[in-house]
Structure formats: structure tokens, C-alpha cells
Amino acid sequence: MGTYFTMYFSGAFLGPIMSGNIGALHGWRSFFWLTVALAVFVTVLLIFAFPETKFHRDSTNHSQAPNEKTNSKVHEQPLDSEANSDHDPFSHNVGKGRPNKTQFSPVQKPSANWTKYIIRDLTTPILIFFNPIVFWAALMLAGPADLLLLFNLTESGLFGSPAYGWSPATVGYSNFAFFIGGLVGILTAGPLSDWWARRATLANGGIREAEMRLPALIPYACFFLVAHVVGAVGYARLWAWPAILVCGFAFSGLAVTSIPTIAVAYAVDCYKPISGEIMVVATVLKNVLGFCLSYWVFNVEARRGWTAVYMTQFAVSMLPVVLTIPLFLFGKSLRRWTKDSGLHRMEALV
Numbered sequence: 001m002g003t004y005f006t007m008y009f010s011g012a013f014l015g016p017i018m019s020g021n022i023g024a025l026h027g028w029r030s031f032f033w034l035t036v037a038l039a040v041f042v043t044v045l046l047i048f049a050f051p052e053t054k055f056h057r058d059s060t061n062h063s064q065a066p067n068e069k070t071n072s073k074v075h076e077q078p079l080d081s082e083a084n085s086d087h088d089p090f091s092h093n094v095g096k097g098r099p100n101k102t103q104f105s106p107v108q109k110p111s112a113n114w115t116k117y118i119i120r121d122l123t124t125p126i127l128i129f130f131n132p133i134v135f136w137a138a139l140m141l142a143g144p145a146d147l148l149l150l151f152n153l154t155e156s157g158l159f160g161s162p163a164y165g166w167s168p169a170t171v172g173y174s175n176f177a178f179f180i181g182g183l184v185g186i187l188t189a190g191p192l193s194d195w196w197a198r199r200a201t202l203a204n205g206g207i208r209e210a211e212m213r214l215p216a217l218i219p220y221a222c223f224f225l226v227a228h229v230v231g232a233v234g235y236a237r238l239w240a241w242p243a244i245l246v247c248g249f250a251f252s253g254l255a256v257t258s259i260p261t262i263a264v265a266y267a268v269d270c271y272k273p274i275s276g277e278i279m280v281v282a283t284v285l286k287n288v289l290g291f292c293l294s295y296w297v298f299n300v301e302a303r304r305g306w307t308a309v310y311m312t313q314f315a316v317s318m319l320p321v322v323l324t325i326p327l328f329l330f331g332k333s334l335r336r337w338t339k340d341s342g343l344h345r346m347e348a349l350v
Contacts, residue, residue, distance in 0.1 A: 001268075002190035002261040006182055009256055012148055013179040016155075020172020051103035054117070125280045132334055133270050136320055136327060138282040140263035142289045143317030144256040147227060148178065149290050150313055151252055153297055154235070154306075163238050177245040181253030185220070189258035192216045193265060210269040211331040213262060214324055220258040221321045227251040228317070232310035259321075270335055289316075 019031040102108065111117070128134045155174060159166040166174075193216040200212035230248035233239070264282060268275045293313075301309050327334075 001265045002186040002257060005257050005260050005264075006186040009145070009148065009182060009253075010179070012152060013175055013182055013253065016152060016175040017172045020168045020170070024167060024169045047106050049104070051099040052105075052108060121277075124274060124277045125284070128271070128274060128277055129281050129285075131271075131338070133267050133327070133331065134278055134281055135285075136323060137260075137263045137267035137278065138285040139320035141260040141282040142286040143320060144224060144252070144259050145286045146290050146293050147224070147231075147313055147317060148252050148256045149293060150297065150310070151178075151231065151249055153294065154301075154309075155249075158235060158244075159241065164241060174241075174245055174249065177249035178253035178256075181250035181255075182257040184250075185254045185257030185261070189216070189220065189261040190265075192219075193262045209332060210266055210335065211328050213266055213269070214328045214331075217259060217262050217321070217324055220255055220262070221324075223251040224255040224259060224321065225314075225318065227255060228310055228314040232307045232314070235306035235310070270331075271338075 018034075019028070022028075022031045022034065129138075152175075156168070156171050158164065159171045159174060160168070193213045196216045197208070197213040200215075201208045204212075227248055230239070230244060230251070234244045234248055260282070264278065267278050271278065297309055300312065
């Protein structure tokens with residue numbers, strides 16, 4: 001999950017670095033033409049080189065099943081804890097398969113019940129949007145992502161002003177701070193979350209609860225808070241640029257790869273069959289809030305200053321962080337309410 005979010009936000013980390021230099025040397029329009037070329041390239045790869053993940057597998061697509069002779073041998077084998085994988089008739093197929101060639105076909109015959117799958121895929125994200133755990137995880141992605149977007153929207157105006165006098169290329173290079181912070185997040189958030197959950201599991205007599213990974217959010221929430229304060233005060237008082245880059249940009253990059261990693265992993269722990277739909281809800285909410293963000297930032301800054309801008313974002317972002325406490329205490333009760341839901345059995349929604 002940490003790797004996913006790091007790759008996900010690398011565009012926001014590294015894109016401004018490239019755009020600053022390209023804009024300075026070849027004009028800002030050239031960067032958009034570059035993104036058009038990259039989008040076309042990725043689209044071609046998606047059509048011709050990406051296997052269909054919903055490919056319908058019938059009996060001819062599966063690995064060959066063991067014959068009756070093999071089955072008879074399996075029944076004769078003793079069932080003891082020391083039996084190894086050599087006794088498993090399917091073990092020789094594990095990890096040695098490859099996608100069926102027809103999975104790469106641009107046009108495929110749909111399955112007989114394709115309409116049910118489409119209805120399910122369209123309605124499930126809407127239904128789970130109102131699930132408290134899923135909605136909380138989506139907000140935990142949207143908050144750090146929107147703080148990162150806020151820094152992206154305002155960095156040129158701040159560092160390009162007479163107070164700093166940076167060139168577009170230099171402003172672009174400042175985004176390395178986001179990238180370095182993001183790398184720290186990917187290297188620490190996942191291992192810390194898993195280690196904390198494993199330690200709590202051992203203390204709980206070997207019984208694992210999804211909420212056990214939530215305390216790992218504490219250090220990253222502190223970095224997240226500091227990043228807001230630096231944006232609010234550092235921008236208004238024109239702090240030295242190292243303080244803004246390290247405690248603002250880098251801490252924001254750290255938060256955007258660590259907090260969603262732990263929060264979304266928790267939601268997936270609770271509802272594994274709908275992990276894809278959880279990502280859909282989180283991404284849509286993040287993008288909607290980010291779209292709204294671009295409309296009010298500069299109007300509020302013109303009337304009230306940068307402190308009001310970042311404190312508004314602080315209030316929106318830190319609310320779900322504070323809600324982590326009751327979720328840690330009562331999350332199991334929330335999960336108990338949906339224990340009989342079809343969300344745990346996706347076929348029940350078809």
C-alpha cells in the first residue's frame with residue numbers, strides 16, 4: 001500500500017520539477033505537450049500490453065487438475081504438520097503460471113452475466129461511501145493530498161515573489177523536498193504499521209484485530225500538524241526557505257504517503273472483498289475536495305492572508321485524524337454491525 005501511494009503521488013512530487021525547467025527553457029505549453037505524449041503512450045500500453053483483470057476463466061483456463069491416480073495418492077498421504085509442499089499435487093503450479101494470451105486481446109467476448117457485474121461495479125462505491133470506516137479512510141487520503149496540492153498551488157507565488165526571487169526552475173527544484181519526505185513515508189509507514197499490529201496481536205493472545213494498526217498513525221499525524229503550522233505561519237512571516245521546505249514541504253510529502261497507507265490498509269483489512277471499491281471512493285473524494293480547494297484558496301488569501309488559508313485546511317484535514325481515537329475504541333463495534341453484509345461476499349452483490 002505504501003508503494004502504491006508513493007507511485008501515485010510521484011507525479012505531484014516530480015512533475016513540478018520537470019515543468020519548472022521545461023517552462024523556463026521551452027515555454028510552459030511544452031510541458032503540456034509532453035504530458036499529452038505520455039498519456040498517448042500509456043493508453044497504447046493499456047490497450048495492447050495489459051491483461052484483462054476480469055477475464056472469465058473456465059475449466060480450460062485453469063491449470064490441469066490432478067487425475068484420479070494422483071488423487072488416490074493424496075488420500076493415502078498422512079496428514080501431519082511436517083508434510084511439506086512436495087505432497088501437494090498443485091504445488092508445482094504455484095508461481096509458475098502466466099496470463100492467458102486471450103487476456104491481452106483488445107476486444108473480448110463479455111461473460112454471460114456482464115450486466116450484473118457492471119451494475120455491481122457502479123453501485124458498490126456509492127453504497128460503501130456511507131460506510132463510516134470507508135468514509136474515514138477516504139478522508140484520511142484526501143486531507144494529506146489536499147495539503148500537498150495547496151503547497152503546489154502556492155509555491156510559485158511565494159518563492160517567485162520579490163521576497164525570495166526564485167526562478168521557475170528553482171521553484172521546481174523545491175519539490176524534491178516532497179519527494180524525499182515521501183520516500184521516508186514509504187520506508188517507515190508500512191513496516192511500522194505491520195510491526196505495531198503484530199506486537200498488539202501477540203499481546204492479545206494471537207488474535208488479530210484490524211484496529212491494531214491505527215496507533216501507528218500517531219507520529220505521522222504530528223508531522224502532518226507541523227506542516228499545516230509551517231504553511232500558516234511560515235508563508236505569512238516569510239520564513240527562511242529551508243524551514244519551509246523541510247518542515248512544510250517534506251513533512252507534507254511524508255504525511256501523504258504514510259497516513260493514507262495506514263488508513264486505507266485498515267479499511268481493506270475490514271472489507272477485503274471490496275478493496276478496489278474502497279480505492280475508488282477514496283480517489284473520488286480526494287479529487288472532489290481538491291477541485292473545490294482551487295476555487296477558494298486565493299480569494300481567502302487576498303482577504304484574510306495565508307494563515308486563514310492553511311488553518312481552514314487544517315480544520316478540514318485534522319478532523320478525521322481526531323476521529324481515529326473513537327475509531328480505535330469502537331471500530332470493532334462498527335464492523336460488527338456489518339458482519340452479515342454482502343460487502344464481505346462480493347458475489348452476493350451480483
